[in-house]
Amino acid sequence: MSKGDYANKGIHTRLAHIGNDPREFFGFVNPPVVHASTVLFPDAATMAARNQKYTYGTRGTPTTDALSSAIDTLEGSSGTILVPSGLAAVTIPLLAFLSAGDHVLIVDSVYHPTRNFADTMLKRLGVEVDYYDPLVGAGITALMKPNTKVVFTESPGSNTFEMQDIPAIAREAKARGAVVMMDNTWATPLYFRPLDHGVDISIHAATKYPAGHSDVLLGTVSANEACWKRLQETHFTMGCCAAPDDVYQVLRGLRTMGVRLERHEENALDVARWLEGQQGVARVLHPGLESFPGHDIWKRDFSGASGIFSIVLSGGGEREAHAFLDALEIFGLGYSWGGYESLAVHVFLGDRTVAKGDYQGPVIRLQIGLENPEDIKADLARGLAAAAG
């Protein structure tokens, strides 16, 4: 059975077998971690023509090929580049498809460092940047200009989890010649496959669920056939390649990502439902809850939910938010997510221009880890009691 045969198998079968073929490396189950700059050529003619599979460490190794090919199977993409962080997975495709004089539309609920990159680097390079309402849907048409080259989406949105109508946005944006990109970190390719819904380029902070243990930084960018060449050329031009040990760790993480995600989903939904009934909680911002405004889109397009969502405290400000966080014993106070452990952070929404929301109290983002849900709930109850006191 060749690697391609796994494309039609169940997701857990795929996760267990995609990427490397053990028979290509003496039968060892896992691929070698190739540490490489120089690759030798057998003779001058081969060297001059660079006529062999691998030519230099920055341009791919058996280790990077194993992960790229695994991600391609999951995303249904023509090619995947691996970069040293999730943020680089955002910046490299934007640089690949935008030039001076172009216009980019970015969703207002975007991951903050993406906004920072657009507001500083892209603007300095002469790119016009506008932010749009995550609920815009087909209305994106009205915001597009003749020079709109990229529409950047992220669904659900960072921190407040607004669901975007990705098929409608992709259809309208592509009809007007723009490349559609999506930061798909929240869902992973297990719960949403952007290219199946009209997106051209799917972006992941593999730092999160694929790595899964809060110890690796990595980004992946997957493109359809139309966008792959340009993305790959930019990757080579920038020299922004990922390190072999990190690539290996993410491939290792993928093997268990399916079972981890199922538990994250189950724990998070259980805790989210419980939180809906707690005093001191005004709202729970989780797309998988029937009470959430974007629930219908989530149900239509996504096949699951990961372990991160937010709560809105009923009133109060920074003092109450800090009291909540400081009372937590199991939850760590930290950025990032997707690891095995629970994390909490007081969300800052001051950079928003459109999707400001109307939140009656502080917004606290929770990553629900693999701990026992009763312990997680008891910890959150401590936080809520402290915020109320």
Ligand SMILES: *Cc1c(COP(=O)(O)O)cnc(C)c1O
């Ligand atoms: C964390 C995150 C990133 C950036 O990933 P890093 O590896 O931490 O740079 C990008 N997009 C989203 C949505 C994220 O949550």
